[in-house]
Amino acid sequence: VGAAALIGAGTGLGAGEALSPGADPAGGDAAPPRLRMAGSRARRGGLGRLQPGITGTPPAFAHVLALDLADGGGPDRARERAAAVLKAWSAAADRLHEEGPAAVADGAASADLRPASLAVTVGVGASLLAAAGREDARPDAMADLPEFASDALQEQWCGGDLLVQVGAEDPVVAAAAVQHLLARAREHTRVRWSVRGFRRTAAAAEDPAATPRNLMGQIDGTNNPAQGSSLLERTVQVQPGAGPDPMAGGSYVVVRRIRMLLEDWFATGVDHREQVIGRELATGAPLGQRGADAEVDLTAENADGSPAIGGHAHIRAASPQNNLGARMLRRGYSFDEGWRADGTRDAGLLFMAWQADPARGFVPVQQNLADSGDALNEYTRHEGSALFAVPPAPSGGGYIGRELLE
Ligand code: HEM
Numbered sequence: 001v002g003a004a005a006l007i008g009a010g011t012g013l014g015a016g017e018a019l020s021p022g023a024d025p026a027g028g029d030a031a032p033p034r035l036r037m038a039g040s041r042a043r044r045g046g047l048g049r050l051q052p053g054i055t056g057t058p059p060a061f062a063h064v065l066a067l068d069l070a071d072g073g074g075p076d077r078a079r080e081r082a083a084a085v086l087k088a089w090s091a092a093a094d095r096l097h098e099e100g101p102a103a104v105a106d107g108a109a110s111a112d113l114r115p116a117s118l119a120v121t122v123g124v125g126a127s128l129l130a131a132a133g134r135e136d137a138r139p140d141a142m143a144d145l146p147e148f149a150s151d152a153l154q155e156q157w158c159g160g161d162l163l164v165q166v167g168a169e170d171p172v173v174a175a176a177a178v179q180h181l182l183a184r185a186r187e188h189t190r191v192r193w194s195v196r197g198f199r200r201t202a203a204a205a206e207d208p209a210a211t212p213r214n215l216m217g218q219i220d221g222t223n224n225p226a227q228g229s230s231l232l233e234r235t236v237q238v239q240p241g242a243g244p245d246p247m248a249g250g251s252y253v254v255v256r257r258i259r260m261l262l263e264d265w266f267a268t269g270v271d272h273r274e275q276v277i278g279r280e281l282a283t284g285a286p287l288g289q290r291g292a293d294a295e296v297d298l299t300a301e302n303a304d305g306s307p308a309i310g311g312h313a314h315i316r317a318a319s320p321q322n323n324l325g326a327r328m329l330r331r332g333y334s335f336d337e338g339w340r341a342d343g344t345r346d347a348g349l350l351f352m353a354w355q356a357d358p359a360r361g362f363v364p365v366q367q368n369l370a371d372s373g374d375a376l377n378e379y380t381r382h383e384g385s386a387l388f389a390v391p392p393a394p395s396g397g398g399y400i401g402r403e404l405l406e
Contacts, residue, residue, distance in 0.1 A: 047240055048249025048392025051400070052097060053121035054354055055227065055236060055329070059167040060201040061174050062333050064255065064350060065194040066125070066160025066386055067185065075133030081188040082132050083405055085162065086122065088184040090399035093120035096180070101173050105183070110176035116169040118177055122400045123163030123253060123388030129404065131161065137404050139247050141238070141357040142389050145254065148370040150377050157257045157384025160192045165352075169202070193384065195257060197333020197350045211284065211292070214349055215334045216265055216379070218277055219284030222292050223315070224329055235327040238356045246403030249392035251354050254328075254362040257335070257384030260348040265379045276375040278313030286315065298322075312375040317368050328353040328361035348380070358387060 053062075069081050095103040100115030129138050164181055168174040182191070200212040214220040225232035240248045265273065274281055284292030288300030288308025298316055300308040309316050320327055330353055337346040355361030369377070391401045 047237075048395065050237055050249065050251060051121045051390060051393045052093075053119035053165050053167050054251055054253075054331070054390065055232060057227075058199060058331050058333070059117045059119065059169045060199050061169070061171045062165055062167040062197045062350075063174050063178050063194065064166075064197060064333070064352075065164045065178065065182075066192045066255075067162045067164070067182075067189040068192045069128065069131055069161050070188050070190065075131065078128075079132040079134070079405060082124075082128055082161070083399075083402075085185045085188050086124075086401045086405070087399040089120070089122050089164070089181055090394050092181055092184055093122065093400075096120055096177055101176055104176050104180040108176040108180065110173045113170060113173050113176075116173040117167070118173055119165075119167045120177065120181065121163075121165040121167075121390060123165075123390040124401045124404055125159060125161050125163065125386065125388050127159060128161035132405060134405060137246065139245070139389065141247070141252055141359065142387065143359065145358070145363065145385060145387055146367070148366055148382070150370040150374075150382060151385070152381045152383055153385055154383050157193050159386050160388070162189065163253070163255070163386070163388040163390070171196075171198075193257075195333075195335050195350045195384075197335050199333060214332075215260055215262065215336070215347055216273075217281060218273075218279070219292060220332075220349075221330060222279075222284055223296065224331075225327060231327070232329060234356070235361070236329050236354045236356060247389055247391060251356065251390045252358050252361075253388050253390055254351075254353045254355075254358055255384070255386045255388070256351040256353075256382050258349045258351050259346060259381045259383050261379045261381070262345050262347060275310050276314060276379070278309035278315040287313075310375070312373050314369070314374050314376040317372050317374040318365055322372075323364045323368055326360055326362075326364045328355040328365070354390075 069078055069085075092103070096118055097120070100118055101108065101110035101113045104110055126138055126142050126144065129135055164178070166174050166177045166181065168177065202208055205212075211219050211221045225235050236251050238245065238247045238250050238252075270281055274287060279286050279292075286294055286296045286300070286309060288302065289297060296309070296315055296319065298307075298309055298319060298321060302308050316322065330351065332349050332351040335348060335350050340346045353362040389401075389404065391404060394400050394402065
């Protein structure tokens with residue numbers, strides 16, 4: 001099985017697809033094959049498969065929720081609750097991937113709608129393992145994220161025992177699936193935080209294959225590992241180690257709710273905005289180079305000999321070259337909650353970084369962005385933060401996360 005097939009198996013694109021042939025709404029690299037849910041796919045060499053919703057073209061809408069287990073009853077009860085929820089979600093996710101909105105309760109908002117690439121992804125937080133008395137099963141890669149100098153975290157947007165990401169090309173399909181999944185967990189959980197994210201839709205895209213823009217207007221995602229590449233596979237998927245690893249074939253996601261100071265950002269000139277990132281706004285080309293796809297050359301110079309990409313440009317500080325080769329797959333969503341009570345804008349990026357080990361992905365890069373004075377910091381506020389283990393898709397009668405719990 002090639003890397004493309006292995007990774008593509010996680011796309012969660014439903015059969016009888018809502019997308020027209022060739023439509024690739026969220027852009028990036030080549031459009032992934034229109035695959036059904038990963039549930040029936042073979043495993044390669046014992047390596048589990050990624051859940052849907054991690055690689056492949058991100059659907060235009062995603063609702064991301066963190067839930068906590070209901071209190072009381074001690075570790076045994078917590079473990080029972082967690083197992084009940086994860087079993088229910090695994091079964092529900094399988095059905096949703098196979099049958100689409102038809103699998104949700106009778107009379108749902110999505111009645112008569114097509115699958116719309118519905119994809120459900122489920123994760124487990126370290127706090128769940130602690131509550132369930134399973135600290136000993138906590139993988140090293142699940143170490144708490146360190147504090148970063150630029151953090152402005154608010155408790156209400158941080159942490160969570162469980163993660164659900166529901167992606168779809170249609171917001172009503174996503175909403176109905178969220179309703180369906182949460183009804184199955186109601187007795188055992190309460191929602192801790194939730195963010196509805198969006199990207200450009202296929203209907204609006206001039207070039208559906210082009211990398212989309214974020215709310216700051218930048219083409220965002222250009223220098224991600226390419227879909228289907230072995231770099232992507234190595235970056236995202238936990239590889240088998242010397243001993244048994246319940247996470248082999250799975251991934252880890254860092255979620256950061258990053259508010260953008262959009263008024264301040266758009267009050268500056270285009271030149272300044274380009275310097276902050278180190279790329280042209282119109283084309284996405286690295287400064288001093290041509291075309292968005294040009295390999296970033298951090299040594300490129302202006303006519304006067306000064307660096308084309310400034311010392312504090314975001315792509316300099318975030319570059320693998322300056323972070324011991326650290327790599328991640330950035331697959332975030334814009335959010336827009338209007339205005340806060342104090343009149344400031346509540347919109348930004350629900351940043352999601354997928355990697356096999358956050359210590360070799362998000363953590364060193366964010367440390368460098370915070371400590372080296374990334375010019376973007378002036379226009380962003382990291383208000384929420386969470387880390388989840390996203391176990392491989394279950395096989396042979398198992399359920400998501402079983403190996404972590406039992
Ligand atoms: C690159 C925007 C936060 C890591 C970029 C690019 C843009 C961008 C426009 C250039 C195009 C691309 O290669 O995708 C933003 C915005 C952020 C944000 C608006 C916050 C609201 C972060 C965070 C991290 C990060 C928190 C990780 C800790 C990276 C990396 C690259 C990148 C690794 C590619 C660098 C390279 O190899 O060229 N970002 N970013 N970004 N960003 Fe961010």
